[in-house]
Amino acid sequence: MRRARPYITFAALAGVAVALLAAAPAHAQQAQFEVIVVKATKDGDSMDPALANYAHLLKGKGYTNFQKLRSTSFTLAKGSTRTITIAGSLKAEITYESEVNDRVAFKCRVLKGGKEQLKINYSVPRGGKTLVVVTGTPAYMLIIEIR
């Protein structure tokens, strides 16, 4: 029986490796975010039509009045950050970290007057939605959707 020549074996393995790398998802180095800022109060009973798809997520702790303030879509590369103004000096910083097994890891820092209030570390499946609610009168909500 003839033995396979070493360089043919090496070429075959290299081909398989290249094919596997090519098959890896191209979006793993970046993630697309959609962020919606919402103002909520407990007086009145009104849902901004633009928020109808998120109604099940928003309702809780007695909030009944929801108004969309602004929304933004952006793509972040690994390690990069986007700052979003929630209201006045209340801001959120979103940093994309990595993607493993179709789950996007990112951080959301909540700041007020430049001082960090807290930092949330997420691992969200693609298509997942998260909601950050700064309670109070009024409350400010941040819907973060991973595309």
Place this chain on the structure above:
Amino acid sequence: MDKATRLEIEIGRYVDGEMSGAERTAMERRLDADPELRRIADELKAIRPRVAEAVGAAAGSIEGEPLWRGVAEHITARRPSPLEAFRGGLRVFLYPRMAAAVATVVILLGLFILVTQITDRGAVAQPIVREIEYGENPNVVAVVEENISAGTAVVWIDGIDTREVD
């Protein structure tokens, strides 16, 4: 489940040491901010060892011999030993078509379990909020509500004054 019941369960998990680091930190902040909650947690912590002691004493008072006699009276028919049952099951392999059908079902079942586990591990059955780190404001308390199967999470943050920022 109403809010009070959910809170009781959360306090029970805290007292029993079943919370993750982040959950525990959040609960301790909440207890620090609410003396009534702290009192409930302390009472629960004090009661738990006494309940465990009482249950242990009750279990120890059961006499084994009369219990076994009662069970033995209800055992009448002889059942095949596990080895005999296994040998009986092997007879199916005397018929090749039957053996092939059984093997196909086993392989398909195995593949189904494998795919289900991979899906659960990779995409669904993991927490969405991995950790919460608190900043400079000592009044801030966060409570997490997750719906892992739906891929959604809500973080309720108390302790930030929103009146000044508008």
